[in-house]
Amino acid sequence: MExxxxxxxxxxxxxxxxxxxxxxxxxxxxxxLQAADSDRxxxxxxxxxxxxxxxxxxxxxxxxxxxxSCFCDDYQPHFERAQQALGPAxxxxxxxxxxxxxxxxxxxxxxxxxxxxxxQTIDALNAGIHVFCxxxxxxxxxxxxDMVRAWLDxxxxxxxxxxxxxxxxxxxxxxxxKEGKLGPITQIRAYWHRNNDWRRPVPSPELERKxxxxxxxxxxxxxxxxxxxxxxxxxxxxxDEVPECVWGTGSINYWKDGREVFDNVNLxxxxxxxxxxxxDSLISNKHYGLEVQVQGPKxxxxxxxxxxxxxxxxxxxxxxxxxxxxEKQLFDVVPIGGASWVPDDAIxxxxxxxxxxxxxxxxxxxxxxxxVSDVRKNRVDPFLTKQGFYGSIATLIGxxxxxxxxxxxxxxxxxx
Amino acid sequence: MKINDSVQYRNFxxxxxxxxxxxxxIDDHIAESVCLQIKSELDRIEEKISHYKESSVxxxxxxxxxxEPIKTDPEIFLLINQLIGLSARTxxxxxxxxxxxxxxxxHASETYHVVHDTMTxxxxxxARNIVLDHDENSVLFKSDKLKIDSGGFGKGYGLDTVKKxxxxxxxxxxFISFGESSILALGDHPYGKSWKTGIQDIFSETSSLxxxxxANEALxxxxxxxxxxxxxxxxxxxxxxxxxxxxxxxxxxxxxxxGLIAEVVSTAILCxxxxxxxxxxxxxxxxxxxxxxxxxxxxxxITYTCNLNDGENY
Numbered sequence: 001m002e003x004x005x006x007x008x009x010x011x012x013x014x015x016x017x018x019x020x021x022x023x024x025x026x027x028x029x030x031x032x033l034q035a036a037d038s039d040r041x042x043x044x045x046x047x048x049x050x051x052x053x054x055x056x057x058x059x060x061x062x063x064x065x066x067x068x069s070c071f072c073d074d075y076q077p078h079f080e081r082a083q084q085a086l087g088p089a090x091x092x093x094x095x096x097x098x099x100x101x102x103x104x105x106x107x108x109x110x111x112x113x114x115x116x117x118x119x120q121t122i123d124a125l126n127a128g129i130h131v132f133c134x135x136x137x138x139x140x141x142x143x144x145x146d147m148v149r150a151w152l153d154x155x156x157x158x159x160x161x162x163x164x165x166x167x168x169x170x171x172x173x174x175x176x177x178k179e180g181k182l183g184p185i186t187q188i189r190a191y192w193h194r195n196n197d198w199r200r201p202v203p204s205p206e207l208e209r210k211x212x213x214x215x216x217x218x219x220x221x222x223x224x225x226x227x228x229x230x231x232x233x234x235x236x237x238x239x240d241e242v243p244e245c246v247w248g249t250g251s252i253n254y255w256k257d258g259r260e261v262f263d264n265v266n267l268x269x270x271x272x273x274x275x276x277x278x279x280d281s282l283i284s285n286k287h288y289g290l291e292v293q294v295q296g297p298k299x300x301x302x303x304x305x306x307x308x309x310x311x312x313x314x315x316x317x318x319x320x321x322x323x324x325x326x327e328k329q330l331f332d333v334v335p336i337g338g339a340s341w342v343p344d345d346a347i348x349x350x351x352x353x354x355x356x357x358x359x360x361x362x363x364x365x366x367x368x369x370x371x372v373s374d375v376r377k378n379r380v381d382p383f384l385t386k387q388g389f390y391g392s393i394a395t396l397i398g399x400x401x402x403x404x405x406x407x408x409x410x411x412x413x414x415x416x
Numbered sequence: 417m418k419i420n421d422s423v424q425y426r427n428f429x430x431x432x433x434x435x436x437x438x439x440x441x442i443d444d445h446i447a448e449s450v451c452l453q454i455k456s457e458l459d460r461i462e463e464k465i466s467h468y469k470e471s472s473v474x475x476x477x478x479x480x481x482x483x484e485p486i487k488t489d490p491e492i493f494l495l496i497n498q499l500i501g502l503s504a505r506t507x508x509x510x511x512x513x514x515x516x517x518x519x520x521x522x523h524a525s526e527t528y529h530v531v532h533d534t535m536t537x538x539x540x541x542x543a544r545n546i547v548l549d550h551d552e553n554s555v556l557f558k559s560d561k562l563k564i565d566s567g568g569f570g571k572g573y574g575l576d577t578v579k580k581x582x583x584x585x586x587x588x589x590x591f592i593s594f595g596e597s598s599i600l601a602l603g604d605h606p607y608g609k610s611w612k613t614g615i616q617d618i619f620s621e622t623s624s625l626x627x628x629x630x631a632n633e634a635l636x637x638x639x640x641x642x643x644x645x646x647x648x649x650x651x652x653x654x655x656x657x658x659x660x661x662x663x664x665x666x667x668x669x670x671x672x673x674x675g676l677i678a679e680v681v682s683t684a685i686l687c688x689x690x691x692x693x694x695x696x697x698x699x700x701x702x703x704x705x706x707x708x709x710x711x712x713x714x715x716x717x718i719t720y721t722c723n724l725n726d727g728e729n730y
Contacts, residue, residue, distance in 0.1 A: 313427055313428070315427060319427075319438070319593055319596070326419045329420070329606075330607060331605050331607040331608030333612040334599075334614065335614045335621075335624050336637065337597065
């Protein structure tokens with residue numbers, strides 16, 4: 001069966017999902033995306049035109065009534081590439097502050113290295129501009145907190161790029177989980193494994209830290225802020241809580257090439273009620289790839305894979321009839337092999353698809369459409385900012401636990 | 417899951433199907449332990465015999481046994497030996513060595529009949545082209561096209577295994593279903609004598625077309641139904657004498673002491689023409705059988721019966 005669906009089918013599927021009361025109450029952004037848009041043109045600036053920025057541009061350029069009127073990047077090759085892609089009408093800047101001062105724009109999309117996120121977001125919000133900022137939110141708890149304070153003061157929109165919130169496969173799984181298909185969630189296991197040095201080619205040595213910023217402590221927290229924060233945000237969302245504490249360990253055990261961030265991390269997050277997120281990530285083996293396994297007494301889901309296994313599969317039709325007879329203490333015929341009987345190979349331990357079909361999109365496209373739509377309507381959605389904030393804080397305390405080699409607790413009083 | 421104070425129910429997936437287990441007269445704790453043992457044993461068997469699992473003994477034979485005799489796991493060697501004998505006793509209407517044809521049918525059902533020189537292929541594959549060396553416990557396939565398809569015997573073998581476990585644990589009453597196509601019924605129903613098991617119409621959920629009374633017996637149902645025809649374009653069971661899939665709607669059901677034999681014979685009489693069914697059943701006088709055919713309007717008729725007990729009716 002073809003599992004990738006086209007855009008039109010996707011909209012139909014999304015509309016069905018969006019009718020779910022579970023999703024509507026848990027995720028107000030869905031109602032926002034459903035509401036009719038005006039055709040007012042949104043003017044947008046982009047800050048950071050590296051690989052992620054260019055990918056976001058490819059998505060944004062297809063959104064109707066959106067004008068990317070300016071961009072900023074302080075690395076010349078990226079600047080030139082962006083100018084070529086956006087065309088001569090888009091004004092380019094090397095300093096984002098210049099851009100914010102000179103341009104009249106509704107929103108910015110920030111896709112810069114992690115250490116830049118906080119001040120760029122705060123400056124944009126203070127300038128009265130809506131912000132989409134890539135994950136993780138920032139490099140320190142204090143910076144994240146400053147960002148949300150600026151957001152609250154501004155009354156503007158702040159999205160953090162946690163695209164799995166918008167992934168239709170995750171949405172369906174979330175709906176099923178909230179409806180109790182797995183029972184109460186008792187454990188989540190997540191991992192993200194790759195097998196490469198995580199480096200990008202550097203044209204000359206003095207550019208090493210600028211290009212490979214993900215490998216150095218001044219700019220990034222490595223696997224935690226660049227990968228783990230996605231799955232940690234999902235765990236928070238599923239538990240509908242933030243973790244009480246976390247403990248873990250990390251090291252550089254393979255890529256001993258001068259990098260400063262860990263090439264493997266292992267953590268356990270404890271949530272209220274005693275449930276856990278067990279997380280690990282490494283870049284020296286890709287056999288297991290990436291996955292989020294959600295476990296409860298009734299079943300297991302693998303969210304990346306989009307599959308589900310029931311602990312107690314429903315009885316076959318004839319057996320169900322037998323059970324009904326036994327409950328009524330009746331002695332009757334056990335009917336087998338009837339019209340509703342499914343041939344054996346239709347079900348197996350390979351699991352059932354959470355959705356029959358999926359869109360070839362990890363949620364980024366819907367996320368950008370939702371952001372532009374919210375900007376057009378001036379609709380602030382605290383749910384999304386909270387998810388980005390809490391996901392990032394949990395990520396940062398995980399890093400702290402590994403660095404200090406001690407159990408690290410959720411910062412006291414830190415809440416939205 | 418406890419159905420009531422006197423009956424336990426469990427289910428799980430194993431051997432590529434859904435296993436349902438009804439256990440009257442035991443408590444929850446014992447039921448859990450019994451079902452764990454059953455699952456563990458079925459998973460073990462699946463690891464050995466499933467041709468879908470790359471690491472199984474059968475898959476290894478399918479890949480290598482045409483190149484040289486392969487010294488084989490004793491359990492699988494004995495099973496293959498038994499299956500070769502059963503294939504001969506059914507005049508070849510049961511054949512577990514047609515995996516090549518069934519795989520091609522699944523992957524290219526539309527073009528299958530055109531692409532293959534079926535009779536030439538048939539002469540090279542099948543149980544009669546498997547050579548066993550009983551001194552060496554080795555298996556040799558005469559052709560690289562010969563592949564074992566465990567779909568035609570796995571559940572029956574599994575049923576017999578479950579029966580052994582229950583007997584060893586002194587469980588006297590049970591109703592076990594492997595995907596509702598292979599049944600083991602031990603002892604008595606909690607509220608009556610034996611287990612009355614009905615074969616239903618594949619086109620409707622009306623009353624059963626035929627009811628077997630099972631007492632410490634297995635029941636195997638084979639058939640071509642609308643769902644697997646829809647899936648493959650043709651039926652999923654291949655007539656070993658013709659090398660083509662059975663293309664009409666038909667069901668067969670066989671009851672008797674041994675699950676493996678019941679499964680083998682139900683497949684054989686499904687494939688065999690009317691005149692050959694009695695010859696096959698003469699080889700298995702302890703087994704009871706029916707065949708149901710469907711006409712152009714999908715109306716069912718029982719077209720063959722053999723050795724039925726008094727009181728078993730339609």
